[in-house]
Amino acid sequence: MAGTPLKHLGPALWNNTRAAFAFLAPATVALALIGIFPTVFALVNSFRQYNLARPKDPTPFIGVDNYLSVLQDASFWAALGRTFGFLLTVVPVQLALGLIIALLLHKPGLSGFKLLARMSLVVPLATAPAVAGLIGRLIFNRDFGVANALLGMAGAGPVEWLGDPLNAFLAVALMDVWQWTPFCALVLLAGLSMVPTEVEEAARLETRSRWQVLRHVQLPFLLPSVTVILILRTADVLKMFDTVFTMTRGGPGAATELVSVYIQRVGFRVFDQGVASAQAILLLILTIVLARLYIRFVYREV
Amino acid sequence: MTTLAYSSQAAARPRRYLHAWHLVGLLAIVLFAVFPFYWMVATSIKTQAEALASPPVWLFTPHLDNYTKVLFERDVLASLGNSLIVALSTTALAVGLGTPAAYALARFEFRGKQDLWFWFITNRMLSPIVVALPVYLMARTLNLIDTHLVLILVYLTFNLPIVVWICTDQFRGVPKDLDEAARLSGASRWAIFWRIALPLAMPGVAVSAIFSFIFSWNELLYALVLTRTAARTAPVSATSFMSGYDLPWGEITATGTLIVFPVVIFALMVSRHLVQGLTMGAVK
Numbered sequence: 370m371a372g373t374p375l376k377h378l379g380p381a382l383w384n385n386t387r388a389a390f391a392f393l394a395p396a397t398v399a400l401a402l403i404g405i406f407p408t409v410f411a412l413v414n415s416f417r418q419y420n421l422a423r424p425k426d427p428t429p430f431i432g433v434d435n436y437l438s439v440l441q442d443a444s445f446w447a448a449l450g451r452t453f454g455f456l457l458t459v460v461p462v463q464l465a466l467g468l469i470i471a472l473l474l475h476k477p478g479l480s481g482f483k484l485l486a487r488m489s490l491v492v493p494l495a496t497a498p499a500v501a502g503l504i505g506r507l508i509f510n511r512d513f514g515v516a517n518a519l520l521g522m523a524g525a526g527p528v529e530w531l532g533d534p535l536n537a538f539l540a541v542a543l544m545d546v547w548q549w550t551p552f553c554a555l556v557l558l559a560g561l562s563m564v565p566t567e568v569e570e571a572a573r574l575e576t577r578s579r580w581q582v583l584r585h586v587q588l589p590f591l592l593p594s595v596t597v598i599l600i601l602r603t604a605d606v607l608k609m610f611d612t613v614f615t616m617t618r619g620g621p622g623a624a625t626e627l628v629s630v631y632i633q634r635v636g637f638r639v640f641d642q643g644v645a646s647a648q649a650i651l652l653l654i655l656t657i658v659l660a661r662l663y664i665r666f667v668y669r670e671v
Numbered sequence: 672m673t674t675l676a677y678s679s680q681a682a683a684r685p686r687r688y689l690h691a692w693h694l695v696g697l698l699a700i701v702l703f704a705v706f707p708f709y710w711m712v713a714t715s716i717k718t719q720a721e722a723l724a725s726p727p728v729w730l731f732t733p734h735l736d737n738y739t740k741v742l743f744e745r746d747v748l749a750s751l752g753n754s755l756i757v758a759l760s761t762t763a764l765a766v767g768l769g770t771p772a773a774y775a776l777a778r779f780e781f782r783g784k785q786d787l788w789f790w791f792i793t794n795r796m797l798s799p800i801v802v803a804l805p806v807y808l809m810a811r812t813l814n815l816i817d818t819h820l821v822l823i824l825v826y827l828t829f830n831l832p833i834v835v836w837i838c839t840d841q842f843r844g845v846p847k848d849l850d851e852a853a854r855l856s857g858a859s860r861w862a863i864f865w866r867i868a869l870p871l872a873m874p875g876v877a878v879s880a881i882f883s884f885i886f887s888w889n890e891l892l893y894a895l896v897l898t899r900t901a902a903r904t905a906p907v908s909a910t911s912f913m914s915g916y917d918l919p920w921g922e923i924t925a926t927g928t929l930i931v932f933p934v935v936i937f938a939l940m941v942s943r944h945l946v947q948g949l950t951m952g953a954v955k
């Protein structure tokens with residue numbers, strides 16, 4: 370009896386664009402003002418000659434000149450290439466370590482220690498990336514850094530970490546692995562716990578090979594997690610700034626200058642707002658593609 | 672069930688062996704995750720000589736001089752205050768603006784819903800440098816450089832999507848029947864949201880607020896570009912020691928510890944929702 374009027378009311382109550390708009394308007398207007406408006410402004414600036422170091426100069430429109438110079442700028446492509454190189458360095462390690470951690474946390478038994486391990490995973494995630502960079506700079510110091518001290522105990526000579534292009538790249542990558550492996554582990558763990566318990570137990574009775582169980586039973590449930598990790602990590606590395614800035618400032622030379630660090634330098638240390646805006650817009654396009662992929666593959670139900 | 676299956680297949684000894692390896696693995700996780708943080712905290716309670724010792728000192732007498740120095744001689748106390756003001760204000764604003772929007776996304780059917788969704792997720796992934804360039808120019812024109820206000824507003828670019836995302840999920844879990852019954856008894860739409868849905872969604876709202884606080888508290892790029900001295904936040908302060916040859920590592924790590932410690936506490940509070948927050952609700 371009581372259900373009948375509600376059923377009539379339901380669609381009428383919720384198919385109401387005007388009411389929805391009233392609830393959405395504040396957030397949408399705010400985000401438009403602080404998100405879209407500046408982005409449009411950046412788009413306008415990307416067609417201008419605009420250098421902050423010469424404040425008296427006019428800022429005329431110069432068409433697509435900034436884009437042409439960005440596309441021909443070897444250091445921009447180098448920064449982008451370095452960014453994807455970084456991604457290809459850290460993500461496989463993070464996935465592998467993350468999977469090992471997830472399997473250890475998924476395995477039955479030792480629940481007290483598992484809780485302790487899970488809680489400790491929160492620490493890297495909570496550390497401000499800027500502070501993570503500072504820690505990296507401390508740990509990888511050539512003279513008094515603990516990384517070289519540990520290598521010394523193993524009999525390996527002191528490594529020039531932050532002064533050498535390749536080693537500095539690896540050191541920043543190692544800090545990223547420290548900071549983001551817990552994220553991968555927790556996402557993969559969520560995937561592992563999606564496997565129905567009966568299925569997993571039945572598989573364990575069938576075979577004693579842990580690899581077989583992983584490959585045929587657990588992997589299908591892990592694939593969505595892997596997709597989430599791949600897309601989000603790509604977005605995060607494209608916007609990565611804080612850790613690099615505090616750890617190496619992009620150096621030595623440009624060895625650790627990832628794309629966001631590079632754009633920041635062009636915009637705020639070379640002061641070329643026109644060119645930096647053009648680079649930022651290209652980065653925005655890349656991000657939109659990624660967001661589309663995320664929606665397409667991750668939120669299938671939306 | 673599991674225990675039975677295991678013990679019927681394997682003899683007692685290999686099983687204990689397996690257990691030992693499991694334990695070693697778990698302890699290795701703890702070591703891996705906590706060590707760099709431990710090293711920072713340890714360095715912050717060393718003297719400068721101990722901090723720069725080679726090989727590093729593992730055993731030492733802790734002292735708190737670095738903390739009194741950064742808090743009372745440097746401007747770290749003020750910058751922690753700035754960080755607190757900015758993070759709390761932007762979080763309050765994000766929750767105030769975001770929860771009604773989340774309610775609408777969870778409840779109503781309307782055109783353009785997918786586009787809105789897409790827009791929010793793009794904001795989550797966007798590099799701050801894209802927004803920082805134009806916002807810097809705009810803030811300069813409006814005389815907003817080095818104010819709390821500009822950071823409070825610009826942090827909404829990532830806080831609002833987080834709040835909307837987590838709260839939409841939460842509102843979906845609140846039964847529609849309650850809203851519909853209230854509507855029948857004559858409640859306004861706003862009253863339904865404010866008196867019925869929002870209180871029931873409070874756990875999600877709290878989680879999203881903590882996330883919003885953490886991300887704002889930790890942020891560096893915007894703060895670096897948009898503040899100078901008066902509104903300088905703690906992460907910028909921590910980086911400001913990084914000039915000169917002999918870095919005051921004790922003071923740097925003390926500042927770092929002051930930044931990270933409260934966040935670790937907060938993050939432990941939401942640790943069950945950590946993944947949900949970091950993946951924008953895609954993984955629970």
